[in-house]
Amino acid sequence: MRRRVAGNLLWMLAERGFQIGIGIAVVAMLARALGPAGFAHFQYAQSIVLIAASFALVCGAEVVVPRLVASPAPATQHALLAHAFVLRLAGGAIGYLLMCAYLGITSPGPEVWHAALWLGIAILLREPFGVVTAWMQSHTNNRPGTLFSLAALAVKAILVGSLFAAGVHKITGYAAAFAIEAIILAVLLTSYYFVRVHDRDFAWQATQARELITSGALFWISFILMMGARRVDQLVLQPAVPPADFGAYAACMQILDNFTMVASILVAGIAPAYVYAKAAYAEAHANIGRIALGIAALGLVGGMAIAGCAPWIVRLLYGNAFDATVTLLRVAAVASTLVFADVALTLLAVYLRRPRWVATKWALVFGATLAFDLIVIPRYGSWGAIAGYALGNGVAVLVGLTLWWRHRPAPEVASI
Incomplete structure (x- = not known):
């Protein structure tokens, strides 16, 4: 058991380390391709998206994983995951609409709009489909999720590298590469889950949804406040x-x-x-x-x-x-x-x-x-x-x- 836990942790750490390395390379290419002004527009859009994305974490892993561990029956687990998916998707939709409202009020240039609308696709995909990752964590099996994440990240890096090598200087293409990463990851996670879980009957229960929201409210609020604290400097600085x-x-x-x-x-x-x-x-x-x-x-x-x-x-x-x-x-x-x-x-x-x-x-x-x-x-x-x-x-x-x-x-x- 200890070896399994240690191996699971190593996969999680390997994913983070790879993300750092690829992230640095991607950002370097973005900065060189877009220049200081274009890079500023891209980063500003990304800051807005990251804050909006925090609304999708209605019931995070802190709430979902312990309940999955306590209820090993496949039908019970699927019902829990389905409720979490719907709640996260609703939170993501709220976040996306709030992002659009903020952009409408502040009226930035078209470059920021285009980048935010593309980057914002991840708001609707990453956390809702991330319930499959929570399901893997409950089974102490992060390896598939890590491989899927790394595969999607590699595709994004290849796309950004190809655009950079082709001399593309438009923000939209690079933002689309980030959206494609989220789409690929969502497809891979969903496919893996559907292949292995066959009992997928689901009936919406308001009581269970309310319990998930209540249990995860403090974590949700904390994450929104944290992302706001981490990114508010860029929102205030950009127009100044x-x-x-x-x-x-x-x-x-x-x-x-x-x-x-x-x-x-x-x-x-x-x-x-x-x-x-x-x-x-x-x-x-x-x-x-x-x-x-x-x-x-x-x-x-x-x-x-x-x-x-x-x-x-x-x-x-x-x-x-x-x-x-x-x-x-x-x-x-x-x-x-x-x-x-x-x-x-x-x-x-x-x-x-x-x-x-x-x-x-x-x-x-x-x-x-x-x-x-x-x-x-x-x-x-x-x-x-x-x-x-x-x-x-x-x-x-x-x-x-x-x-x-x-x-x-x-x-x-x-x-x-």
Whole structure:
């Protein structure tokens, strides 16, 4: 059993690592093909889409997987998955309509519209059909899902590479490649599920749907707030600065998004053995502190390395047209250390099963970041956004440290 769990985890980590590598290559080609202004339009559209996509996570894996494990009967599992699919599809439709409403109100250029409409197809596909991934997780069998994800990602990379090699400079073609990735993944997941599950009778039950929504509400709200906090800086910055400046900032954040993903990968590999498996709260609490300190130190070392190599990294990935990204990256890379600490400190809420803590944290981060950005970005542009990025992550770490300290074990318990 341990070997199966370890193998399952390795497949998950391999997928993330491959995604980082391919993601960096794809973004580099996009930046070089579209230039600073075109890349700015693409990244702005992607930020809007990512926020809208969070509405599709009505009942995430945190809600679905434990129920699948507790109910192994195929008919029961299918009914649960069907309800989750419908709810996620409805949430995705709401997110897509909200995205269109936001674009209609803000009236960006046609490039942003075209990119968002294509990229937004993933809102309607990725999370709804992702219920099959949750089904695989409940059977401790992530290998097929990982292979499907990697196959779809490879197709996207080939399409983007072909467009780049052909000298295409239009946003629409590259955005369509992202949509095709989501379509391929949805088809592969659905085909795999239908081949293996034959009892697919389904009757809608409002009670079960309501229970899924209620159970996953805090996780859903937390994810929406998190995505809002992570992307609101770009929504505020885009109308305040020229496209080239926004493109430079977006390029900086794209590098850091890939870098900080390492924190999630490390924590996913460490937490099961050193936190979740600990029955004694005192031991789990102490390990969370050690993990947070170690992960933060690693993030600081990595951030300083990126800051030192910023000119080489930017020119290698994006070319000389993005020289303005170098100075932004030097500061933001060091500030990204806070993300590593926050990811580790979140383990306490997961261990104690306190989703309310996570929702409260992201509400505070979102509110603080939005208020700060609205005041500072119009005056200081990209540097105001960098300061907001540091402030938001600082608030997240402060909340995590406060919860970790306030809920430390009593001295007599810790000494046992």
